[in-house]
Structures are given as structure tokens and as C-alpha cells.
Amino acid sequence: MNKLLSFVLLMSLHVYSAAGVARVEINELDKLLPPEPSFPKVCIALKASLVAKNFRLPDDVDADPKNSNPDTERLKMAMNACPRGQAVKIITDGEKNAFLAGPIEIKSGVSLWVDKGVTLFASRSPADYDLGDSYCGTAQPKIKNRCKTWITAKNTVGSGIVGEGVIDGRGGSVLTSGPYAGKTTWWDLSIQSKAKPKLEQNNPRMIEVVGGENFTFYKITITNGAKFHVASKDVTGLTFWGIKVITPSLAYTVPGYKCGKGTMPEPGNLSRPSSCFIPELVKNTDAIDPGRSKNVTLAYSYITTGDDNVAIKSGKGKNSPETINHLYAHNQFYYGHGMSIGSETDAGVENIKIWDLNFDGQDSGHGVGLRIKTDGKRGGEISNVLYQDVCLRRMKDVLVFSPYYSSTNDTNHPPNIHDVVLRNVHYVDYPGAKYNKAKVSFSGYRTATVVNPLKIQLDNVVFDQTPELRKKHYHDVEFTLGPGAVTNLPIEAGESISVKKIGEGKSKAFPCPDSVFKSIPSELSPI
Template sequence: MKMRSTRELAVLGLSVLTLAACGDGNGLGSNTPGGNNGTGGGNTGTPTTWTPGRYAADPNLPDSPALPLDTQVCKVLEASDTLVKNADGSLPASADPTPATYGGATTKLNNPDQARIQAALDACGAAVDAEVGSQIAQADQQAAAKQQAANQPLVNVGGASGETLSNPAYKGSHFAVRLVKSSSGRGNAFLSGPLVLPSGVTLWVDDGVTLFASRDVVVYDKAPQDRPNPITCGAAVNNPAGLPAPAGTVNAGQATLAGVSGMQNCYPLIRGNHTVNAAIMGTGSIDARGYMPLISSSSLYPTIRWATGATEKFTYSGNNITGVVTPKFSCTNTIAAYRAGTLAPEGTACDVVTAMGTATLTTPAVTYVVNRQATSVPSGVTVNSPGCASGTAGCARWVPASWWDVAYHGNKDIGGGPYSFQGNPGMVWLQQSKNLTLYQITLRNSTFFTVEADGVDGLTAWGIKIITPLLPDAANLASVGLNNDGFDGVNGSYSHLYTGAQISASSTGVKNTDGIDPSVANGPEHASLGTGSKTTSGSPIYFDGYVKNVAIVYNYLSPSDDNVAFKGGLPDPRVAGAKGAQNGSPAANMLWGIDGNRDVSSNRTYGITVAHNHDYNGHGLSIGSPTNAGVRNIHFYDNYFDSIYDGTNAATDMGVVGLRIKSGQARGGDVSNIYYDGACMRGIGSFLVFDMYYTDPAADPISYTGLGWQPPSFHDINVSNVRMMNIPSNKAAGKAGAGSLTFRGLHADTSFANTQSVIQLSMNNVVADNDVALSISNLSKGVVNIGSTDGSSQSKAANATLNLGANVSLLGQSFAHGTGGILTNTSSGAGKYTAPTNTLNLTVNGSDDAGSATDTNPAATIVSQNPKLSLCDNPASWPTFPNVK
């Protein structure tokens, strides 16, 4: 039987990685089922002593993960020969065509693989539990007994640590389910609805294989015992505090959505709860197909549709929408009728989708109605889009929304505030886990957050690729958009949102598709391990709900939202006494929900590391927006940011961000001891963003969080060895391709938290190249009801202290300043800051003078003396996003 050596990632320079070939040339072993059924062999046995190693290419990191051995596979599943990818990696529309009638989708076509994949995962989970479940429970009980005996009232009981449970003694001898190509034909794809990843099990997607998500919206809707409210998956609603749900819904009269993410109403594509040693691996890919129109296997299920060629027009009267000329949306049923098992009559007011608007609605505006007709739009509509007239057969009609349509409407059209609700499934969502591993896998076209890991001790994301949106060529066969007659749900275009906006690699129309989000859990739990979709282990395990021992390294990240986001709330796993002054107890008692210094495993230097990543599109390596549970001791180093910002074209700039901390007055907490060391950034819209007004107080009400006012505090933030650059094509064109620096702390508000909080930030070896036009900005979103403390009338306050250490040059060709003035440069050469009339509480200690006054290019001087910054000039430091077909 062919064996395989560990596949490692080698480092080129400081950060560029290559994959070392081994074994049969691709490091994957045989694809033949006979060689991988796991019926023989087994592992080599558990050593009597075991010590985790150290990854040689970066001694700060733990050992690299490895693909399973052939002998460790529980089950090999072959792709059906009816599912063959296009050359560009997409799934042909003919694989699961839009049914002729609504509700006509069938399991055979739209969800053929869910049952057999889940059966294999369940069987593997049961086998692992039978082999090592009792050992895990015993280790956890022993650890918990010691923690309880220590009687530390401010610390949650966590049981056995992730490091302890990573010992081979707690892993099954057969633990992987492997998805492979067909051995008898061309099949190389799987099509499945939601899957449960059991504890101890690895889902292995083989090279050249893609697991595609079913687009049957029905399979993602949660069972009654799992959903937080009766709203269906796929809904887009707005329910402000005090506003009852629309009349006719099951929860009519109740404001049930406050503080609830729409993702909680859907089963994610892959989920797991209370797991130990679970993993998703392989050089294949998983594609959530967020751009595809949704279909339904139930004629009763309420879905959103939009009218081709129609432009929605309405006016505001107070806070209500009136004068609707052309409703853009309809629904196929109401939530209330669906839950009752009936069909609502044509013309019934929709509750699955609310009226569009940028203002909070104080009363429901009935704008959208049930319309199940396939070839008509509302009466009186004239369709005049290119190539499509009202008399064109099959042209003026309702079109099913995609997940990205639902997300955009729920996130933007109906207000975008705290009560906007986009009922989209996440892609991978693991809750309360120890040792969750993502290795080499490609995750594409997510429908919501790509990877959400709540309350995890031991999260490793190593060498993975995340890209959303990735629209393959086959998605635009007709070379036309959704707003005209080229789309028919079978072989038309899926490259536009319903708004008509073209979806591109830098699209802001694809909402909330974060890359990797390590987040605190709701609280500590003592629960049985999830050993399958319907089974649990016999003995409960302790989970403390904190985030610790995280390594996000050597990845390629290009989402349409945060590349990485550490979320320290809104749920807070800490006991009341550990919340410090926020909960009335002494500040000295305060603990942090995300803490890189808590229980650090012996096989690494730092408890939380984000390093050697290549970032393309996205909103940055982030902390927040919720930080109420506290975030500290995170090390970001040697990361690359490469995008297309040229400072001139808002249509393509798309808000690309570098390093970011964000929070607000009702979700804030202590963020401290954050270390950024080594970053090359080029073509980035916002290089550094440290902002306590991510949402203004009116848009972040205490009724939403339920926590009261909790102002954030950002201090001991250390930024070193960062270079801000223009991209070569912009340099050649003479474009000033650079962005802004945002430092915005809290003023003492007159109507809200009434607290001033000043950001404290230190910078060393931070440079902007000479061809960069840089500005310090305060964002464009206004902050309401500010009582200024510096005599200004500005509503966009800085409130930051910048301590400039050695070798800081933020000049470039020019140093711009916003309205009212932030910093100005009036000298030549290296230049120094001069005090403007209105500093908006921005204090700069030190100078950006990098050398003598005669040095006309201080940035180049700094770079020449700094190996990390010089590495940014190495062409090998800027790889294109890898082929993910």
C-alpha cells in the first residue's frame, strides 16, 4: 500500500510559500478505493511519551498539519460520473437545472450526495468514539477535577486542553472520509446539502475534486428545535427594536430578531458542535455557489424573486415608504403560510422580504406581495432593459434570487442596521471545539462567513485558499447580465446581482463573506461530543468558550469582507467577576475572552498567531467589531496585502483594507498588546484602520446588544516594519495608488456613553513609499450628538495618540489632510509634522524624520536599511492567487 510523507510548506524569503512535492508527485497517494478503504493496517501505535514538535521553517509555529495516511481512512467515496466539472472548475448548470415549475426540484438532481457523505461521516464518527471516546472523557474529567480543586472563581472550567487532546492517544486509528474522483469515468464533483462534521473526523477532499453546495434552499432551513425564531432560511427582513414582526407571521407582534444573525436561521454547509480533533483537508475545493439562483424542493417554501428589467421606485413619507411604482421583489409564499403547511393566496403581503429603504421603518410598509406566476411582473410594468421588451416571450418575469441577492437586500437595501436580517447559511461553522484544523483546502463562493469558529482551543488554518467571489467562466455563458433576456436559470448569466451590479473579484455587492473568524462562544458548556449528525458521546466534555491557541498561517485569502476577524463578543463567555470594571468588580479581576497568553501550547511561541498570509481582496486582518469580551496578545507578522487600489476609481477600489481594529460604544471592550510586525502592502485603500466608530451610536443601540454602553479601549497597539506601496501598473501610469490611515477614538458623547477613549498606538519602521499619496482620515460616516472637547465642531473625531519611534516616514509624495486639518507637512526634504489650527485631539509624539533634512526620499533610506521592508521589492513576494479549479 502506498504511503505518504508529511507534506510541508517551505518558506521563500519571509513569507512566500511553495508546496513540496512528495510521494507520487502530488503528495496525495492513490485515488483507487481498494488502496484507501482503511480496512487493513492502522497507525503505528501510540508512543508511551509524546512531545509535539516545532515547525522548522518558522520556529514560532507548531508542526504543520499533514494529510491522513491511506491506512487512516474510514471510507472512500467516489464521485458520480453524472457530475463532471467544467474546465474552469464550475459545475455545469445542467447538473441541477432550474425546474420548469416552482417546487419541482428533486433530491436526485439537486442534492444527490448528502445522504451518502453524511452516512460515511456518521459511521466514522461512531468508530472514533468507540475507540477513543472514553479516553477523551477520562482525560477531560481528570483535568476538570484539578481545575475545580484549584478553586479559581474567575476562570471557566475548560477540562482537558487542546494540546493534551492532540496526543495520538486521543485520535482514532481510522478517522478520515475521503472524497475522490470516479475510478470508472470522468466524475470529479459531489453535490450536497448541509453536512455535520463529527468529533474526531477529517473530511478529506481529494486533488481535483470539488464538493459543491446544493442550491435547494429548503435543505438549509433549520428544524424547529434548532432555529432561534420562526423566520425561514433565505429571508431578508428588518425588525428594529420594538417593531413587531409583520402581520401574518408566526411571531407577529414580537420583536424576536434583535441581536440574532440571519446565519443562525440556516444550517451551514458544514457544521459541528462540541468536537475534538475534527478537520477539513485536501487539495480539492468546496464551493458554496453563492451566485447561483436558488431552487426549491417544496412548492410551499417561501423564496424571494425579483423582476427582470424593472427598476424599483418609491418615496419616503416620514419613516415609511409610499408611492411604490414598481415592486422589485415578490415572494412565492409567506413564512406564516409555510409554517402552517399552506399556500398564501396571490397578492398576500410578503413577510419573507420587507420593503426597501435606508431608514428604519416604524411601521411595516406593505410593498411586496405573493406572486407565483412564472412569466409576469406586476401590472403596469414596462420592461425596457437591453434586448428585452414587455412583449418578449419569457422576458418580463420573476427570477429566483441567489444567496448573494438575499445578502445584499438584507444587508443594504432594508437599512443595513443592527436589525437587518439576511437569512444566509454560513459555509463552515464549528462551535465549542478543541483542535479544529483546516489544511490546504480551497473554499470558494461562500454564502455568508466562510469559516466561523466559536470558542475554539486549537484552531489551525494552514495553507488554505479562500476566494469569494470566484465566478467561473461558465457562469457567464451568455455574456449578459441578470437584468435582461439572456438569463433563463439554466444557461444564462449569474455574474450580476439583482441590482445590475457586475460581480467581480473586488465586489462590495457580495456581503459578509468573511474569511476566517475565531470568535468567543456564548459561554462555557459541559456537553457531550457530537459524534454524528444524530449521535453524541456518552460523557460530557468541558468547553470554556474562550479563543486560544490559534495559528492562521501560510494562507491565500481573498474574501469580500474581513480576511480574518477576531470577534470578542457579543456573547461573553467570562464569568461576571472576570469582566472587571464593566461589571462592577475590580479592574484587576478582568480577563479577556480572546487572549494569546492563556494556556499557550508548548509547541509554539505565541498563543495566537496570524503570519505568512497573502491577502488580496478583503477588509483586512481585523479585530472586532464586537470586542466586549476583550482581545489581547495577538501576533500578526510577515503578512502581504496585494490589491488594485489606485486612488482614482471608486468602482474598483472597493474598500480594500490592511490592518484593522474596529468596535463601537455598545460592543466595546479592552483591546491591548496587539503586535503587528512585518507587512508589505500595495494597492490598498485603507492601510491602517483603528476605529471606535465602526458603527455610530445611533446604529449600535444598547437594545440591540443588550449589554448597555460598553465603550472600547485600544491601547498598547504596536506597529512595526510596515511598508505602504503603490502597485507597479499605477506607478507606470503616474497614479497615486494609496489609501488612508484611520485613527478614531471616542469623544465624550452628549447622548450616549459620555466617555472619551483615546487610542494609544506606537509605530516603528513604518514607511510610505515616495510614490504614495497618503492621508490620515476619519472615515466618511458621521457620528451623531458629539459634544466636542477640543473646541471644534467636527463630528469626526480623531482622539488618538501616535508614538513615533525610529524610522517612521509617512510622507511619500504628499501627506494629505481632511476637512478641518489633521496633520500638515509644510517643510521640504524629510519633513516634520507641524501643528495645524485644529488637531481634533490627535497627538503625535516624535517625528517622521528618517534622517537628515537633505534626504529627499526618507522612505527609501529606511527600506534600504531594513531586510523585512526590502523584501517587499522581491517579485517572488507577490504571487498571483493560486489556481483553484
């Protein structure tokens, strides 16, 4: 038995009684969490000079692109003047509650503190993010990623973005410069990936942490990213604690995500800006994408977005594994494409632990739950992954473990997914839900020369109704079932499917009452 299986089995015997499963506030896994962050000392306090109303900055503030980023320079000057270990704090001034900036960089050892009641808004002028070729703010065939990131931290040590305020990327605001000025929003550009012919968005990432150590996001709300909200690469020590990611927010939609006909993005239509958005149509707005990063924690946080809730990545690295030791604990997820690993995993992913996750897919047709996605072009070794104490409901694809994420014919990086454990996972019925009878996928990787079976243990995994098994890639799997019950999953041994049972296969379903699916604690959220 490998080290992970031995550890989690020992842990389950310690925490859970033989009579059934009890939800606990603190268990052995919680001992792995780092201490809760704290707010740093303030070096400089900057007062707001703009007024946001109804979660938005009025368009007339920056309708002229000459006024696109009035606070950029003073934020830069304050950041550069602040000593290490301290923070630049942006605060209200009477009714003034907003800042507006273009690309800024976080200094090493310094944090940006967005105070409660304050919103830092991103420029909506593509010229501010342009790399010199005028592609930012356009949709092009085979040309993408031609924008600067809005907020960047490069090779910082001990920096962060903290506070109980809001950082808003304004993905649904009308662009003010470039060939599509007045004709489109960032999110209108995103949906052109579904057009015929396909076009690539050129939108800025919202926040990017590259290199360095010990970067902290604490209590901040991050919303309406034009593209990925937070992406990292080559970072050791990355903490998200008590944050919220809400996209699209109430600034761009209505409660319940009910948008009228002709108000939403349409593939092939760049002649008018959309005025209302739903999560399914704000493409590539991943919330948290920790790529090639070690010692990552996401805890006590809330995420609803139009793409991956989390996408753990590890691409094109020099060592293996480049992505190791991640902890995801006590989180609430809503709309999204999953608590995901992939798709880029060729540099290796190891030792990922997810526990106490409550995930309500909100009946989205694109909703995904627990997911490992990779392929022969970007695959690699993914091992020692634990999902424990997980409640899920109202999603189309609940469990997706597949090395066939794309239709690529490339086999240079064959995926190898093994030592994956699901323990105390419960998919529950919800009255009137569209996806009570959901779908599951399990597959290993096979070519003419390589066979890497998916090796996965299911221990007390319960579906209230039997899900549909996606059979297209159901092959080359080594299942271990138990010691807890596996209920209503249509798993049987076959030509390339082995099933090993351990223990008595008896247990009560992990408790997932309605009360564990908490509402997002923010007035910005329409759900």
C-alpha cells in the same frame, strides 16, 4: 515599557541590522508557530458519482429540488462509522469528480478529506437549510440568520477539513426552492442590505466550528460561500495552514472581474438571477471569522473575498479576554475588507501577532488593509496587537484604527484599544494604481464620562506618498514613533493627540518588491 513592546524590540534587534531592514524567511516569531499539520489515516474512501465542468456543477443535476443533496446521507454514514483519529476521504472515479450535499456535521476526532481533483458542492435549495419558518433563501426586513450552517463541527476534539480539493458553497447559483426559486442567487439576496428599504439576507454560513479543541484546516480550497466561509466560537486550538479562500471564483465571473451591465446583483432587484459577480457585490462573505477563540493560527494561506479577509471577534463572553493568542504568518491577501479585529470585541481581544503579510487590494474601492473596528455597543479591551513585516498596495483605506465603526448611541461597552505596534510596514506605489495616495484613520474613544485613548507605536512605517488622514475621528491618540523612521504619515501633536519619539527615527523602508505580491496558486482564481 509593556511586555509586548519589550519583546518585539528585542526581536528586532536580534533580526535586523542597524544599516536597514532585510526580509527574512525565518525569524523569532516563527518559533511561535505550531508544527505544520499532516494528513490523517483514511478510514473510508467514497467515490464521486457526479461530474463538474468548468468549476461548476451543471444546473440540470439539481434543477429539481428533490435532487438537491444526493450525497448527504452517505457522507453522514461514513462520518459516523469512522474511528477517531481517521478521515473520510472523498475521491474521483474516472471522470466523476463531484459530490453534492446539504447540511452535514463533522464528528469529533474525525476529519473530512477532500482529495485533489474533487469538489464538494453545497445544495442550492433553501429548503435544505430551513429552520422551519421558511425564511431561509429570502430577504426580509429585520429578519436574518434563519438558515442552518452547511458544514458544522460542534464540540469536536481533533477534527478537521483537509485535502487539496475544493469546497464550494455555490453562492452565485440560482436557488431552486422557496419564493425566490429561479429568480435569485444567494448573493442577490446579500446585496439587498443596500436596498431602500433595507432587507436582511437569510443565507447559510458555509462552515462553523463551535466549541471543542484542535480543529484543523489543511491545504483545502474554500470558495463561493453564500455567507461567511469559516466562523468559529469558543474553540481552543484552531489551525488554518496552506489554505485558499477564493470568492467569487471563475465559476461565477471572468478574468479580471469584468462583468457586463445587467449581469451583476442590484439593490432592490430580485426579479432575475445575476450571472456575473465582483467581490464588492458579494456581501458578508468574510473568509475567516475566529470569534471567542484561543490559540488560533492562519499560516501560508491565500485569501480573496468580498468582505473581511479575517475578522477576529470576541462578543458576549463570560470572561475577558475570550479571544487570545492568535498568530497570522506568511499570508497573501487580495480583495477584501482587511486583516481586521472586530467589530464585536466586548469579551476582549489580547495578544494578536500578524507578520509577513503581503496585501494587494486590487484597487477595490472597498479595500481595507490593517484594521481595528469597534464601537460603544460592541467594544471592549483590545491589547497587545503586533503587525510586523507587512507590505501593502492598491487599497483605499490602508490603516484603520477606529472605535466608531457604527453610528450607535450605545455606550455600554466602551472600546479601549492600546499597546498596538506597527513595525516594518510599507505602503508602496504601484504604476497606474487608483489608490497610491490612500487614506489612514486613527482615533481613541471619547464620551462625556469616558476617555480611552488609542495607544499605538509606529516603528519603521513608510508610505511612498503622503496618505490622506481622515480627520472626522482623529482625536484621543497617544502615538509613539520609532525607533525606526515614520515616513510620509501626517501625524502631529494636537489638542488630544500626543506624539512621543524614541530612538533616532532612521531606517530603510521594509522591502516590498513586486515579487512578494504572489498570484493565487489556483486555477479557480480570476486574478
